[in-house]
Amino acid sequence: MKALHIAATGMKAQELNVEVISNNVANMRTTGYKKQRADFQDLLYQNLRRMGAETSSAGTIVPTGVQIGSGVKTAATSRIMSQGTLEQTDKELDVAIRGEGFFQVQLPDGTTAYSRDGSFERDANGTLVTVDGYTIDPGITIPEDSSDLTISADGTVQVIDGAGNQANLGQLQLARFVNKAGLEAIGNNLYLETDASGAAQINNPGDDGFGDIQQGFVESSNVDAVTEISDLIAAQRAYEMNSKIIQAADEMYSTTTNIR
Known part of the structure; x- marks a missing residue:
C-alpha cells in the first residue's frame, strides 16, 4: 500500500507551504518586502496499464489506462514582485x-x-x-x-x-x-x-x-493579510486531510494483520 508514502509527501508539502506563509506574515511590516508563494508538482506515475496499448490483433487500444501517482513535490517558492503601497x-x-x-x-x-x-x-x-x-x-x-x-x-x-x-x-x-x-x-x-x-x-x-x-x-510590503490567512486555513485543512489518509491506511493495515 503506497497511500502512507503518498500522504506523507502531501503533509511535507503543506508543512513547507505553512513555512512560506509564516515568513510572509512575519514580514508584513518589512519595507520593500515581496511575498513568496509555494508551487507544487505531482511526482512520477506508475503505469499499471498504459494508455494507447493494443488490446487485440484488430488494433483496438486502451483509451485511458491505469496510472498510480507517487505524491507531490515542491517545485519552487516563487517571489511575487508586485508593487507595495x-x-x-x-x-x-x-x-x-x-x-x-x-x-x-x-x-x-x-x-x-x-x-x-x-x-x-x-x-x-x-x-x-x-x-x-x-x-x-x-x-x-x-x-x-x-x-x-x-x-x-x-x-x-x-x-x-x-x-x-x-x-x-x-x-x-x-x-x-x-x-x-x-x-x-x-x-x-x-x-x-x-x-x-x-x-x-x-x-x-x-x-x-x-x-x-x-x-x-x-x-511597504505587498503581503495581504486576508489572503495569507485564507491560504493558511487551506494549507491546514490539506495537511489534516493527508493525516486522515495516513490514519485510514494504518487502520487498513491493522485490519489485514488481524485476519485469522
Whole structure:
C-alpha cells in the first residue's frame, strides 16, 4: 500500500507551504518586502496499464489506462514582485520607487546588490547609505552645511549649499531585470543578480519603462493579510486531510494483520 508514502509527501508539502506563509506574515511590516508563494508538482506515475496499448490483433487500444501517482513535490517558492503601497514618512532621505526598478547597493566585498528599500541615511562622511551603512550606487555625498535636500522624480539630488546656492549632487539610478522573480534574496532587504534574473539594465528613473522616485515615502510590503490567512486555513485543512489518509491506511493495515 503506497497511500502512507503518498500522504506523507502531501503533509511535507503543506508543512513547507505553512513555512512560506509564516515568513510572509512575519514580514508584513518589512519595507520593500515581496511575498513568496509555494508551487507544487505531482511526482512520477506508475503505469499499471498504459494508455494507447493494443488490446487485440484488430488494433483496438486502451483509451485511458491505469496510472498510480507517487505524491507531490515542491517545485519552487516563487517571489511575487508586485508593487507595495507607498507610505508617507515626510523624512527627506526616505524614497520609494513607483513602478519598475531596484536601488543599487554596494556591499563591503564590492558586490552590487539590489533593493526596493529606500530608507536611506547619511554616514559620517555625508554619503548616502542604507540603514546597514552600505553605499548607494552611484555614490552621493551630501555636504554638512547644506539644507533643503530634494530628490526629484528622475532621481536628481539637489541641496542649498552653505552660500545659499542650489547645488546638484548627482542622480540616483535604478536597475531592472528581465526576470526579477529570478533574483536571489540574501536578507536585509537585498537581492543578488543570478543567471535566471538576467543582467541588470541600468537607467535613470522615469526613462524607458523605469519607475520614478517619490521623496518622503517608503514602499511597504505587498503581503495581504486576508489572503495569507485564507491560504493558511487551506494549507491546514490539506495537511489534516493527508493525516486522515495516513490514519485510514494504518487502520487498513491493522485490519489485514488481524485476519485469522
